[in-house]
Amino acid sequence: MHWYSILSLVALVICLVACSYHFIRLVRYGAPTDFSQKLGNTGTAIKYSFTGAMKPSKKESAYLHLPTYSAGIIYHTGTFLAIIIFFLQLSGIKFPVALEYVFSVVLIISAASGTGILIKRILIRKLRSLSCADDYFSNILVTIFQFMTVFLLIGDIYQAAYYIAVTLLLIYVPVGKLRHLIYFFAARYQLGYFYGWRGSWPPSKNY
Amino acid sequence: MASFKKLLMQMMINGNKQKALAILSRGDGKLKTHLNSCVRCGLCADSCIFYLATGEERYIPARKVDLVSSVYRRYNTLAGKLIPGLVKARELDEATVTEMVDLLYGACTMCGRCTAHCSIGVDISYLVSVGRSMLAEMGMVPSTLQSTVDAAIKTGNNMGIPVDELVDTLEWLEEDLQDDLGDLSAVIPVNKSNVSILYTLNPREPKFFPLSISAMAKIFYAAGESWTLSTKMYDVTNYAYYSGNIDEAREIARRLRDEMFELNARTCVLAECGHGSRSFRWEGPNYLESSYSFETITSVELISRYLHEGRIRLDKLRNKERVTLHDPCNLVRSGGIFEEQRYILENAVSDFVEMDPYGYDNYCCGGGGGQLAMSEYGDRRLKAGELKVKQIKNTGAVTVVTPCHNCVDQLMQLNQVYKMNVKIKTLAEIVADALVL
Numbered sequence: 256m257h258w259y260s261i262l263s264l265v266a267l268v269i270c271l272v273a274c275s276y277h278f279i280r281l282v283r284y285g286a287p288t289d290f291s292q293k294l295g296n297t298g299t300a301i302k303y304s305f306t307g308a309m310k311p312s313k314k315e316s317a318y319l320h321l322p323t324y325s326a327g328i329i330y331h332t333g334t335f336l337a338i339i340i341f342f343l344q345l346s347g348i349k350f351p352v353a354l355e356y357v358f359s360v361v362l363i364i365s366a367a368s369g370t371g372i373l374i375k376r377i378l379i380r381k382l383r384s385l386s387c388a389d390d391y392f393s394n395i396l397v398t399i400f401q402f403m404t405v406f407l408l409i410g411d412i413y414q415a416a417y418y419i420a421v422t423l424l425l426i427y428v429p430v431g432k433l434r435h436l437i438y439f440f441a442a443r444y445q446l447g448y449f450y451g452w453r454g455s456w457p458p459s460k461n462y
Numbered sequence: 463m464a465s466f467k468k469l470l471m472q473m474m475i476n477g478n479k480q481k482a483l484a485i486l487s488r489g490d491g492k493l494k495t496h497l498n499s500c501v502r503c504g505l506c507a508d509s510c511i512f513y514l515a516t517g518e519e520r521y522i523p524a525r526k527v528d529l530v531s532s533v534y535r536r537y538n539t540l541a542g543k544l545i546p547g548l549v550k551a552r553e554l555d556e557a558t559v560t561e562m563v564d565l566l567y568g569a570c571t572m573c574g575r576c577t578a579h580c581s582i583g584v585d586i587s588y589l590v591s592v593g594r595s596m597l598a599e600m601g602m603v604p605s606t607l608q609s610t611v612d613a614a615i616k617t618g619n620n621m622g623i624p625v626d627e628l629v630d631t632l633e634w635l636e637e638d639l640q641d642d643l644g645d646l647s648a649v650i651p652v653n654k655s656n657v658s659i660l661y662t663l664n665p666r667e668p669k670f671f672p673l674s675i676s677a678m679a680k681i682f683y684a685a686g687e688s689w690t691l692s693t694k695m696y697d698v699t700n701y702a703y704y705s706g707n708i709d710e711a712r713e714i715a716r717r718l719r720d721e722m723f724e725l726n727a728r729t730c731v732l733a734e735c736g737h738g739s740r741s742f743r744w745e746g747p748n749y750l751e752s753s754y755s756f757e758t759i760t761s762v763e764l765i766s767r768y769l770h771e772g773r774i775r776l777d778k779l780r781n782k783e784r785v786t787l788h789d790p791c792n793l794v795r796s797g798g799i800f801e802e803q804r805y806i807l808e809n810a811v812s813d814f815v816e817m818d819p820y821g822y823d824n825y826c827c828g829g830g831g832g833q834l835a836m837s838e839y840g841d842r843r844l845k846a847g848e849l850k851v852k853q854i855k856n857t858g859a860v861t862v863v864t865p866c867h868n869c870v871d872q873l874m875q876l877n878q879v880y881k882m883n884v885k886i887k888t889l890a891e892i893v894a895d896a897l898v899l
Binding site: 285290316381392434438441443458462 | 489490502504507547588794797800
């Protein structure tokens with residue numbers, strides 16, 4: 256195994272340990288406690304929080320911003336694909352050439368979406384006013400990771416560059432906003448529980 | 463004078479900073495989740511009435527979240543401690559506190575619309591309430607809002623109405639009710655024990671809108687209900703929920719709970735007040751860390767129940783003009799009451815039209831979050847209400863019904879400022895107009 260593969264493995268362990276810390280901490284806090292008289296169904300609402308409530312038609316953040324929303328979805332899909340490819344790469348599994356090209360096309364579109372989101376953040380004053388170094392750095396790391404994966408699959412790249420990009424990303428995940436990888440699911444759960452307890456989610460059938 | 467105020471503020475911040483920061487260190491999964499979830503995508507901007515009405519970037523909900531979470535990062539995360547510039551971790555200092563006061567109190571009604579539409583699911587209004595609690599710990603609650611809370615703590619109601627003044631008002635309302643119904647047995651009972659219902663009031667009712675008390679009394683009369691008002695603790699509101707002072711919020715909730723025990727009433731019916739309903743029904747048991755042993759419902763649910771059970775009958779032809787409904791955020795989005803008010807209006811008026819958007823997605827009127835008590839932000843509040851004005855005008859309605867006295871106040875002011883020429887009524891009033899006796 257090359258030194259750079261080992262380096263990325265060490266980064267992966269650090270990333271997993273740090274993310275596990277966040278995850279275990281949340282689990283240890285346990286389910287929310289509410290002393291009020293329950294009006295709705297928390298289980299159904301949590302399910303709704305991850306499904307119906309996530310539909311673009313239900314969220315202004317999606318239907319009023321369809322290009323950004325779509326870019327975000329594609330970008331996240333690409334990120335998960337690149338992560339899967341990284342694991343398969345570590346295991347020594349080789350893909351058929353045709354599949355490598357399919358993955359590459361997906362990743363090029365996804366990385367381009369990420370670049371678009373970054374440019375939007377830089378150019379639009381409203382977003383710039385909200386942003387900090389973490390926002391730019393997180394995006395750049397993930398986008399580079401996706402481009403590097405494309406180069407690894409179909410390009411001619413010095414493998415060390417790919418693994419160094421992966422290493423940097425993995426180390427950074429628990430540090431900045433990329434840890435929403437864990438907290439996103441917790442937030443949807445908490446929100447579903449909150450609205451479910453009070454009977455606001457799922458919304459009335461007559462709505 | 464200005465430098466004295468500044469010095470005083472610095473002393474208050476420095477003296478209570480640790481207590482404020484302790485709130486962020488609580489071992490609470492919900493708190494930790496929402497503090498760590500925002501990705502600053504900014505897509506929440508279009509869900510906020512303050513941002514939509516003014517276009518000012520500082521009003522974007524994510525900015526309000528960041529005020530609280532950046533302080534959290536500074537004191538509770540490794541990155542925030544070592545490289546604060548990278549993750550935007552802020553000191554809890556005078557500049558941060560000044561911005562927090564302005565944005566968390568002065569530019570948010572805690573309506574929760576941004577929460578429901580957040581791409582991640584960050585409970586933004588919850589984090590605003592956490593930020594307000596931090597400010598309350600440092601003694602930074604706007605004096606106008608605090609004086610409302612102080613009045614409730616000292617006198618038992620937020621308007622400081624003396625008991626004899628309340629009793630006088632109730633007595634003449636009772637006489638009017640008896641004249642109106644031609645029945646001397648029609649009463650407004652006070653301090654009766656062993657009744658089915660203890661009915662609460664928003665102190666604005668005896669002070670400014672006594673006819674809404676008559677309207678509810680008429681409904682109780684028609685339903686043949688066993689009910690009472692309390693002169694000791696009748697105030698449904700709890701402005702400490704908005705100020706963020708949990709100890710005071712707990713005390714106010716405790717008094718109403720204790721009055722339920724004192725009068726041995728079976729059901730506590732919360733008057734038409736969005737935040738009052740929320741603070742007693744949903745937040746109260748959590749302030750007190752114990753469940754209520756009695757039923758707690760809103761008057762909206764009660765009237766709907768009467769209609770379903772056939773205990774009251776309505777003639778919708780008595781309300782022929784076009785009516786629209788303003789859904790109070792605390793009752794609908796954060797309280798799950800959606801069907802009931804619509805069922806009531808279907809039966810009480812002949813021309814009902816919804817606003818767009820409505821229900822769970824309805825825009826706040828701008829009067830929530832304690833805004834009506836904080837006169838220093840009055841211009842901002844009225845500007846934020848512009849969206850509501852547009853919504854109402856688009857319906858072509860003659861009457862706007864809303865089951866919330868806070869909303870009634872804000873809508874009345876909007877009516878005057880924006881010359882909407884509509885009538886503003888509570889749900890009980892429109893139901894009383896349609897009652898078949």
